Amino acid sequence: MNRRTFLGGAAAYSASLSAAPPQRHSIIDSHIHLFDVSRPQGVPWPPKTSPIYKSSLPEGYQKLAEPYGITGAIAIECSPWPADNEWVLDIARDAPIIVGTIGNLEPGGSDFGKHLERLHKNPLFRGIRYGNLWGRNLDSEISKPEFVAGLKLLADAGLVLDTANPTPALMRAAVQVTDRVPNLRIVLDHMPELKLPDDPAARKACDADLRSLAARPNVFAKISGIVRRVDGRVPLDLNFYRDRLDHIWEIFGPDRLLFGSDWPNSAQWASYPQIFQLSQDFLSSKDAASVEKIHWKNSLHAYRWTRR
Secondary structure, three states: OOOHHOOHHHHHHHHHHHHHOOOOOOOOEEEEOOOOOOOOOOOOOOOOOOOOOOOOOHHHHHHHHHHHHHEEEEEEEOOOOHHHHHHHHHHHOOOOOEEEEEEEOOOOOHHHHHHHHHOOOOOOEEEEEOOOOOOOOOHHOOOOOHHHHHHHHHHOOOOOOEEEEOOHHHHHHHHHHHHHOOOOEEEEEHHHHHOOOOOHHHHHHHHHHHHHHHHHEEEEEEEOOOOOEOEEEEOOHHHHHHHHHHHHHHHOOOOOOOOOEEEEEEEHHHOOHHHHHHHHHHHHOOHHHHHHHHHHHHHHHHOOOOOO
8 A cells, every 4th residue: 555546535635516506595414423332242332321222224314314415425433443444434435415425434544555545445434533533543643653654655645634522722733733744634522512721821722722723734624513402401502502503603704614413412401403503503603605514515615525
């Protein structure tokens, strides 16, 4: 495996940008999860005790999301099992609502290049996710040469690194990733979940990392994971979340933000209509061109998906 193997990624990007755009008012949901609890081997997530422990498949998602103008979705990994990369791709094959998948591989593994090459043959495979998930730590891994070499393969393939569960340490690690692999596109998931430190110095450092990331053209951020439970209840008033959303908007702006629902994980706190409405309430004060970017144009630049 060498870098030349993946140089076709750039050509694929040009092709995707020239593809027919979604219809007017259509939306790409950049963050959903697919799993089937009826499989004989079960699923690693969600646990059986979870309120969302029921199969979440494309047909159910489509029925739920289409009334809100959703015409495509990116399925983000929710399993560390290597075979589930192929399982999600197989499920997506016959579901045109799924325009891309983000898988789960270890960039530092000796067989990373082999698995990446195999998965990349499927045009629906758009990258991997790595972050505060499945016991992994991007902050420590980015110092390892073999991990960086894997990320370079990912970048040369024209694929994406999604991060998970934002913390100040993860934001710092993302800056290090872009320092070492500047041509790698990074999508920062669930940015409204990021809690800035209370300590003034730590808060200033985290804010500086966010602004550094926003200044790098290959970094995008998701308006996903908006709602949370506070004192036993889930506020559904936009004003409760506005400070964090405004902060993300002020830093990343309309050219870098993507809409994502985090379905069905978000159903633990609110329904799909409620999640969607919160995002639209926030965007209601933005100009039409900015809303269109967040609804689908930015996801095209970030994931380089192709309309099906």
